[in-house]
Amino acid sequence: MKPIYQVLLVNLFIWGGIFYYLLRLESKIRRLEKP
């Protein structure tokens, strides 16, 4: 695989992971905020 595609995949993996973490954190916070 060309290096540019490898770097792209790594980027997508990292950012996908960050987004997944933030979405999970948000859903946990919403559950805790409910009375």
Add this chain to the structure above:
Amino acid sequence: MIARIILGLWLTAVIFGAFFFAPPAEKLGELSRIIYFHVPVAWCAVMAFFWSMIQSALHLKDRKPERDIAAESAAAIGLTFCILATVSGMIFAKATWGAYWNWDPRETSVFILLLIYLAYFALRMAVDDDERRARLSAVYSILAFMSVPFLVFIIPRVYFSLHPSPMTPQNGKLGIDHRMLIVLLSSLAGFTGLFIWIQNLTVRLGVLTRRSEEENA
């Protein structure tokens, strides 16, 4: 939820744009693609420090604990983004000039900025009383932000620096390809959205933590 999905799709588009739509810069080549990360995180760091100052000033005015939580969160996010900007700059420096660190005016000023905001957290950890900690760190945050324009915008432009020069209009034109500008501005917008989201989450988490500490006390 829709906003988060749009943000996710926006940043995905920015990543693809940074690799395939924007051309490499004239002198820097493919290395220049790091600017689509480096510049937005640096910008977000400045925004975060500014927001911390605003929340600190508001806290001194109305003494609401939520303001202190917001100020601390913004400072933490700003510090994180500042470290990311420094690290990405170091990667670029190694690839371009053969050394991670050169004590360049830009590098030195960002190092000083990191120390200033690390001291903010050292101050917070040193004070036990909640109200006193909030007041002292609010004053410090306001004073700390006074240094940001000098360290980020003025000093690196006064002295000769290895850091690539900023885009300034010459003869009515910006010295940057329009495709690079589109991706850069899109990346700035995306990272701004990311900062707003992270700040919102950390403030809500801080409020919940403080509420639970008060209930358990």
